[in-house]
Amino acid sequence: MIKSKRQRQTDLLTKLLDRVSQDKTEVNHTEVWNDNISWIHKKMSQVAGGDIDLDSGGLTSEDMLKANNMWTRYSQQPATNEMPS
Numbered sequence: 059m060i061k062s063k064r065q066r067q068t069d070l071l072t073k074l075l076d077r078v079s080q081d082k083t084e085v086n087h088t089e090v091w092n093d094n095i096s097w098i099h100k101k102m103s104q105v106a107g108g109d110i111d112l113d114s115g116g117l118t119s120e121d122m123l124k125a126n127n128m129w130t131r132y133s134q135q136p137a138t139n140e141m142p143s
Contacts, residue, residue, distance in 0.1 A: 064105055067117060071102045074125055081132045094128055101125075 061069070075098045081091070101121060117125070 067105045068102060071098055071105065071125070074098055074129055075102070078128060078132045097124070098128075 075095070078091070078094055078098065101117065105117070
């Protein structure tokens with residue numbers, strides 16, 4: 059069965075929430091971390107509640123960019139500045 063756009067976006071936001079929630083580097087859960095968690099919950103509510111018109115593309119490009127930046131920031135592997143040889 060093919061998932062709807064709404065379900066796919068909900069699934070992706072859930073994965074992002076899990077990833078951000080499990081981050082070990084945010085020891086004291088800073089204001090930025092709290093803002094990110096709050097933003098994810100807000101977007102999940104909008105998608106699930108139908109506040110976003112999914113026929114017109116769903117989450118905005120700004121939303122997707124922010125989610126991608128969070129996904130990268132909370133990656134499990136530390137980023138390195140070294141170029142592979």
